[in-house]
Amino acid sequence: MAKKLMKGCEAIGEAAIKAGCKLFFGYPITPQNEIPEYMAHRLPQVGGTFVQAESEVAASNMIYGAAGSGERVFTSSSSPGISLMQEGISYIAGSELPVVIVNIMRAGPGLGGILPSQSDYFQATKGGGHGDYRLLVLAPWSVQEAADLMQDAFDLADYYRNPVMVLGDGLIGQMMEPVEFKAERTPCKPLPPKAWVATGCSGDRPTNIINSLFLDPEVLERHNQKLKAKYDLMVRDEVRCASYGTDRPYEVLVVAYGTVARVCSTALDDLREDGVGAALFRPITLFPFPYAELRAAAENARAVLVVELSTGQMIEDVRLALEGSRPIHFLGRQGGMLISPEAVSERVSAISAGLPEEVRHG
Amino acid sequence: MAKKLMKGCEAIGEAAIKAGCKLFFGYPITPQNEIPEYMAHRLPQVGGTFVQAESEVAASNMIYGAAGSGERVFTSSSSPGISLMQEGISYIAGSELPVVIVNIMRAGPGLGGILPSQSDYFQATKGGGHGDYRLLVLAPWSVQEAADLMQDAFDLADYYRNPVMVLGDGLIGQMMEPVEFKAERTPCKPLPPKAWVATGCSGDRPTNIINSLFLDPEVLERHNQKLKAKYDLMVRDEVRCASYGTDRPYEVLVVAYGTVARVCSTALDDLREDGVGAALFRPITLFPFPYAELRAAAENARAVLVVELSTGQMIEDVRLALEGSRPIHFLGRQGGMLISPEAVSERVSAISAGLPEEVRHG
Amino acid sequence: MAETVVFARPQALAPVPTHYCPGCTHGVIHRLVAEVVDELGLAHRTVGIAPVGCSVLAYNYFSTDFQEAAHGRAPAVATGVKRARPDLIVFAYQGDGDLASIGMAEIVHCANRGEKITVVFVNNAIYGMTGGQMAPTTLPGQVTTTCPLGRDVSQVGYPIRVAELLATLRTPAFVARAAVHTPLHAVTAKEMLRRAFRYQAEGTCFSLVEVLSTCPTNWGMPPVEATEWVEKNMVPYYPLGVFKTPDGLDRAPRPAPATEG
Amino acid sequence: MAETVVFARPQALAPVPTHYCPGCTHGVIHRLVAEVVDELGLAHRTVGIAPVGCSVLAYNYFSTDFQEAAHGRAPAVATGVKRARPDLIVFAYQGDGDLASIGMAEIVHCANRGEKITVVFVNNAIYGMTGGQMAPTTLPGQVTTTCPLGRDVSQVGYPIRVAELLATLRTPAFVARAAVHTPLHAVTAKEMLRRAFRYQAEGTCFSLVEVLSTCPTNWGMPPVEATEWVEKNMVPYYPLGVFKTPDGLDRAPRPAPATEG
Amino acid sequence: MPQILIDRDLCKGCELCVNACPQKILALGQEINAKGYFFASVVEQKRCIGCRLCCITCPDVAIQMRVSGTMYHYFAY
Amino acid sequence: MPQILIDRDLCKGCELCVNACPQKILALGQEINAKGYFFASVVEQKRCIGCRLCCITCPDVAIQMRVSGTMYHYFAY
Amino acid sequence: MQNDLIIAGFGGQGVLLIGKMLAYAGMADGKEVSWLPSYGPEMRGGTCNCTVVIADRPVGSPVVERPRVAMVMNLPSLEKYEGMVKPGGLLLVNTSLISRDVQRSDLRVVKVPANEIANRLGNPRAANMVALGAYLGATRAVSLAAVEGLVRETFAGKAKVIDSNLAALQEGYALGEREAADGKAVSQEVGA
Amino acid sequence: MQNDLIIAGFGGQGVLLIGKMLAYAGMADGKEVSWLPSYGPEMRGGTCNCTVVIADRPVGSPVVERPRVAMVMNLPSLEKYEGMVKPGGLLLVNTSLISRDVQRSDLRVVKVPANEIANRLGNPRAANMVALGAYLGATRAVSLAAVEGLVRETFAGKAKVIDSNLAALQEGYALGEREAADGKAVSQEVGA
Ligand SMILES: Cc1ncc(C[n+]2csc(CCOP(=O)(O)OP(=O)(O)O)c2C)c(N)n1
Ligand SMILES: Cc1ncc(C[n+]2csc(CCOP(=O)(O)OP(=O)(O)O)c2C)c(N)n1
Ligand code: SF4
Ligand code: SF4
Ligand code: SF4
Ligand code: SF4
Ligand code: SF4
Ligand code: SF4
Numbered sequence A, B: 001m002a003k004k005l006m007k008g009c010e011a012i013g014e015a016a017i018k019a020g021c022k023l024f025f026g027y028p029i030t031p032q033n034e035i036p037e038y039m040a041h042r043l044p045q046v047g048g049t050f051v052q053a054e055s056e057v058a059a060s061n062m063i064y065g066a067a068g069s070g071e072r073v074f075t076s077s078s079s080p081g082i083s084l085m086q087e088g089i090s091y092i093a094g095s096e097l098p099v100v101i102v103n104i105m106r107a108g109p110g111l112g113g114i115l116p117s118q119s120d121y122f123q124a125t126k127g128g129g130h131g132d133y134r135l136l137v138l139a140p141w142s143v144q145e146a147a148d149l150m151q152d153a154f155d156l157a158d159y160y161r162n163p164v165m166v167l168g169d170g171l172i173g174q175m176m177e178p179v180e181f182k183a184e185r186t187p188c189k190p191l192p193p194k195a196w197v198a199t200g201c202s203g204d205r206p207t208n209i210i211n212s213l214f215l216d217p218e219v220l221e222r223h224n225q226k227l228k229a230k231y232d233l234m235v236r237d238e239v240r241c242a243s244y245g246t247d248r249p250y251e252v253l254v255v256a257y258g259t260v261a262r263v264c265s266t267a268l269d270d271l272r273e274d275g276v277g278a279a280l281f282r283p284i285t286l287f288p289f290p291y292a293e294l295r296a297a298a299e300n301a302r303a304v305l306v307v308e309l310s311t312g313q314m315i316e317d318v319r320l321a322l323e324g325s326r327p328i329h330f331l332g333r334q335g336g337m338l339i340s341p342e343a344v345s346e347r348v349s350a351i352s353a354g355l356p357e358e359v360r361h362g
Numbered sequence C, D: 001m002a003e004t005v006v007f008a009r010p011q012a013l014a015p016v017p018t019h020y021c022p023g024c025t026h027g028v029i030h031r032l033v034a035e036v037v038d039e040l041g042l043a044h045r046t047v048g049i050a051p052v053g054c055s056v057l058a059y060n061y062f063s064t065d066f067q068e069a070a071h072g073r074a075p076a077v078a079t080g081v082k083r084a085r086p087d088l089i090v091f092a093y094q095g096d097g098d099l100a101s102i103g104m105a106e107i108v109h110c111a112n113r114g115e116k117i118t119v120v121f122v123n124n125a126i127y128g129m130t131g132g133q134m135a136p137t138t139l140p141g142q143v144t145t146t147c148p149l150g151r152d153v154s155q156v157g158y159p160i161r162v163a164e165l166l167a168t169l170r171t172p173a174f175v176a177r178a179a180v181h182t183p184l185h186a187v188t189a190k191e192m193l194r195r196a197f198r199y200q201a202e203g204t205c206f207s208l209v210e211v212l213s214t215c216p217t218n219w220g221m222p223p224v225e226a227t228e229w230v231e232k233n234m235v236p237y238y239p240l241g242v243f244k245t246p247d248g249l250d251r252a253p254r255p256a257p258a259t260e261g
Numbered sequence E, F: 001m002p003q004i005l006i007d008r009d010l011c012k013g014c015e016l017c018v019n020a021c022p023q024k025i026l027a028l029g030q031e032i033n034a035k036g037y038f039f040a041s042v043v044e045q046k047r048c049i050g051c052r053l054c055c056i057t058c059p060d061v062a063i064q065m066r067v068s069g070t071m072y073h074y075f076a077y
Numbered sequence G, H: 001m002q003n004d005l006i007i008a009g010f011g012g013q014g015v016l017l018i019g020k021m022l023a024y025a026g027m028a029d030g031k032e033v034s035w036l037p038s039y040g041p042e043m044r045g046g047t048c049n050c051t052v053v054i055a056d057r058p059v060g061s062p063v064v065e066r067p068r069v070a071m072v073m074n075l076p077s078l079e080k081y082e083g084m085v086k087p088g089g090l091l092l093v094n095t096s097l098i099s100r101d102v103q104r105s106d107l108r109v110v111k112v113p114a115n116e117i118a119n120r121l122g123n124p125r126a127a128n129m130v131a132l133g134a135y136l137g138a139t140r141a142v143s144l145a146a147v148e149g150l151v152r153e154t155f156a157g158k159a160k161v162i163d164s165n166l167a168a169l170q171e172g173y174a175l176g177e178r179e180a181a182d183g184k185a186v187s188q189e190v191g192a
């Protein structure tokens, strides 16, 4: 198919449709309103259904019901709305339902602002809801990648019977870039039949029950361990990351995800021109985090710089990966302020000139 | 005052009253129903007000309003209810309101079960809501300590203008133990006057506004950095931890918090009798986490064992503290299953006999 | 002469004992729903939504597929199911804490969207599962663990009448209130439930039947006394009958004449 | 002859320009509230609760203390304030998305508890702030960005009439609906607001005034046309007047006679 | 002839049937069942009029009714 | 004599006052203000009847009214 | 020294109450104590239990996996706890509701026909007091006097109830003392 | 090579639209492009802007802190962006709404009386097209033909609007070409 110039939000919506998703439940919130608006317009055209939920709480429970019926479904929101879904997400994970959740992050905490941010990293990767569960978290850096990952998200969700989050910031949502959808696409995972769906029982099998309640602690423990085994499998099989400029020698390794990594890539180009050797490591899956891959990439560097639109969240995973093997620097902006290539270049130059590492454990 | 045998939930309620709290808003959920029930009974006796909120979402916003009026207030719930409060908590942190939130954790995810668990550690310490914020998290290991920390919690909340969480598990809530309340108690922090409260303005000052919205990203960034500076101050000044058996040589350092640490202490006694040298390190503040203290305590051990009622959450902070300097083992139970002293002893013995460390980054 | 079974466990009710307390009428309501599902021949395409409350284990007690919803969110889950699979018969079973307290937004909006589902709303004027706290439906003066001196309407207001509240919405619906504290009330309740499911099966409208129920355990009285308590205290405040039918009429109350006030 | 100021900005309204679009009647409603607060002499002990919606910055526009609530939760925040400080005058200002969609549970329960606060409910039949999505109050057939073909009542139900809904609750309250699309409507609206605040000041009851408002920007029409749209489309569906006064009467609808159905 | 069969292990001894029976022919016995409840049984089967009120009121579906021959009922159920 | 004063910088040019004035003596001008709006002004002050409808309808409180002497109004406000 | 025990039975048998009384009495005796109830889903109509620890120094684990003593008031509790008691520990069995024998041979067993004794004393609800008395008689974990005081407090105002409960307690105490003293309690005789 | 620019003005001036057209045209020309709008709270009645990048290889940062070109359609935009343009860069100024001079002396300045021209051409809403044309004329960032095609698509069915917009585009183009060519654009002459 030909390339089309699309907003990230629209590309995400179209990608869902291309992935066979016919159901969307969601509530308006900036900066992702174009997703529900796109779905409201497009879904009826493909025989699907758009429902504007009364709230994000309701939306998270509507996708639960739809997923439990075996249909592909997604919701999307932005930070405060995602917070409201935490109970629902925990239920979805506990009941092992395949759903896709899009978070187009804005600055917080509280009402905060509506400009781009990456300060929901902890919530997305460690679990903002209660209990031991994990989301598989995908972080695109371009509109095309958002479209691609969005399609994979449905396959991953179905394969693992687990909620998958596509985590973008306001830039990904609002930016327009050329996007191409493949005419034919093969799922990125084999898709097991959904024998577990609750869609009526004629008595020819035991009833199917979508549920996360296990009153017997031994049974619940087994359930917890089953979930854990699933997450371990994701850790083994689903890590995705990319690097930029690692094919040439580098002194400083920049670690960033999402659109911030884009900004860093421009900075690295500029730095090369100035003769400073620096490379970029970009986690694409935030859970599972590419610990081993990052550690290997950092071996070749003298120091590491983490760049985030937050006061420092992914940096904890970077520390876990490096275990003190390299000094770690941090460059963060908050509140919707963006990081410019210039700011990155400047900090990398300073580090390569010998800037000492800051104190740990802020 | 004389010792009284009290349930943890009741002691928490009484402690709040002793700390001058006259307002409670909350919603029933096992295993902490005795807290609202106690408050419903006691508050009217001291001229206070108990309101059963229509939901945890509402409760978190009611405490927001009450705290913004300058009054001491708390709510309590258990895991799924705390998930529902995540937006509210993020608002409270963003608006810098002093409230106390009690989470008597039960097993998850989803509806899970009602038996004790520690699987909301990430949510409590890393921030389950959106945006860059932190709760100050206190984890008592006995009913007496629950009563003491509960009172300190109000002082810390007022001092930092930040939500403080008292994090217990079902055991703390349901267990009865002797408790003593001091007749006179001095706040654990100096209490600044609350000049910022929204209680009506006669025109003699600019209006007071309780708010977390900052549309200008530069202003929001400054706000974020102010919050971050506050959290850094907590890291500097508020770390609390305890150890047990570190006065004698030990090979294995057990790390555990809350009632699980109690269980471990019994195991350590048993182990001493069997000639195995092991000690206990117990974080009391989970945020700020006692990274440096733990690292120092681990220097004297050959290996570290983390014991949690989860599939492994605090273990990430232990890894951050140790940075690979000691092998780290994990013993966890889930789903409401408890850890017995015997299980701890057994694992410690195995470690001291040379059990190899498991793989990292589950 | 051949023996015929006149009364027995309906097919749609699983052949297992329940965990309900002795005399708790959740059990009666379960059976009525199952009988209706059987009689209308819907079991093979029925999906139930269980609430959080004493009836949380409803998914074990019906022999239909089920989804367990988060506390109060059964109408949202039911919406998800019905929109995904309009061919299914979807019913949500909810308690009064679940539906009328934490789940108020979901039930109002579900009814207002006119989701073609059926809600069985069990009003026992208390939180059963968590041990007897005040519900939005707790009667004036009624003692619970969170209103130990009795519900004080000057502080917490009057009990909410859910059927009446939902009946004022403009969207067509079937809304009724029934009871099961005597066998004859149960017969009427079944008739209401039958209408509710039939409206759904015919794709007509949203339907909700509020059923007054007992909680001997948390009311602190023997089951028989509890049934009398329903008659004496609940029925006067919660009148039984049909409040709304999908006749397309607009029943919204009108403002008072301008002279008023 | 001495000159007197007959009409000027009320004290309780801060002397700053608003960010509202030209002709948006949020501004009129702000002024009416401020005038009432001034006239009743309440400003020094009034706390406003701002919603999330176009009026989110209300805290900048009144010269009273304010709290900014999460989306839909203003009634809960107001409850917290009023219970903490019953001596204060507390009003929540909410839009229709805020109050009638995400905040439905909070407003119903706040009204039902009889919290002695005042709610100013601005119904403009759309989500203004987020750019024109469907609200629970969007009229049948009305086009918005999330119902691009017009609100289809067979799919999403009819608009919710909030005043009517709340008026059926048993707990005493003052509930009215007014409009501001013409100056004379605004005069009546002010009278309703005055009564609402007076009931609060006297500790009588919960009070809510629904005010029909315009959103020229998202309705896609010039302000004057928008006022005509209110008269032509909104007033017929949302009748103006008083729906409930705190007279202690029970106005719950009764079930239909048993013959019915 | 209607015949009432009460499953002793399903019965929880709530006495709702005892109370509902117009003939007063049901009663709790002195024995307890596996769950620890005194359970109901028919004291005088032959006086049963087959009204089904006991069946309808039993929350635990512990009561079955069979008839030999045709029966007419006052209300449809 | 009523006098209408319109603050040109508060005015957003919505024309609600223009529409409301029974005397039709208000109008938008050709100039734009600091915010980029054409703003309203009084075209014929002397025909003003002091009804205050413009004041009441202005969403931006851009209109003040003063009078010299006493005025009676048809409605209390 | 640490005394710890699990008391288990049906919901209505008052096992939580006697556990609390033990803890109170321990506290009154100047000991460190903890009381931990089961609060699981069994609550409704099922079984329930509590764990009491009475010790000379601060109580470590309030959770006891292998208790020194178990008091089982009904059959399901015997099934559940028989295997858990520490070897050489004590098992108090309410023989009124439990007809089967104890299987283990490494425990001391005290058989208490608690319901029968309580019925005989005219207060069928005092079976728990009989069992509590038997425990005290067999172990002297806390003083009888302290518990008697608590009975008076608990049922304050209801003289008849106090008397029958005290009688139950005392009769149980005597039984426990006797069984413990005369060696009959040694389980070998009981095992199959 | 990379072309990047920020286009800024009042909400109603159509700056987002011409930004999108540039991006579309760039894509049609086979270039890599990105378009990034401001979506801040300014939305309502205030100013707005967008950033367009057109490059030969994949676009790195879609955020440009120091753009090579800024097109400012009103005074607040000049205030905000004048300082940001890269030294030696290009500043297109809508002189119809901006009366003050450019302060910096290290920029090339193209003055475009966009509203006047548009008014003259009988379509006051086409001021943005004039400015777009001027940018194309001065930089040749994308082909005029590509943009003309887009104008026809965008206003499909409204022949009159198409014509006036095309005229505006072309008049702007000529002006941009001229100013860029004859060196007048060099800013030294403009600075104070
Ligand atoms: C989010 C959340 N809040 C609270 C609870 C605890 N909870 C479980 S059931 C229940 C109320 C049950 O009352 P009701 O809905 O009336 O049902 P009943 O038990 O009376 O049938 C509550 C508050 C929960 N599980 N989840
Ligand atoms: C939890 C949450 N969900 C969604 C939003 C986004 N949001 C902001 S305002 C608004 C709706 C505003 O509509 P309304 O309440 O009708 O007010 P209006 O702007 O029309 O005055 C929404 C959905 C939010 N800020 N927070
Ligand atoms: S607690 Fe009440 S509602 Fe729950 S099962 Fe028992 S009697 Fe029924
Ligand atoms: S968007 Fe609508 S409601 Fe919001 S300020 Fe503009 S006109 Fe008013
Ligand atoms: S059928 Fe009627 S008469 Fe016979 S036992 Fe049952 S209730 Fe009694
Ligand atoms: S109604 Fe059913 S459960 Fe109750 S006593 Fe009779 S047979 Fe037993
Ligand atoms: S006061 Fe009345 S007549 Fe005078 S300008 Fe205003 S609206 Fe017109
Ligand atoms: S009503 Fe007010 S804002 Fe509107 S045109 Fe008149 S003076 Fe200006």
Ligand SMILES: [Mg+2]
Residues within 6 Å of the ligand: C095, C096, C097, C122, C123, C124, C125, C126, C127, C128, C135
């Ligand atoms: Mg209930």
Ligand SMILES: [Mg+2]
Residues within 6 Å of the ligand: D095, D096, D097, D122, D123, D124, D125, D126, D127, D128, D135
């Ligand atoms: Mg609105």
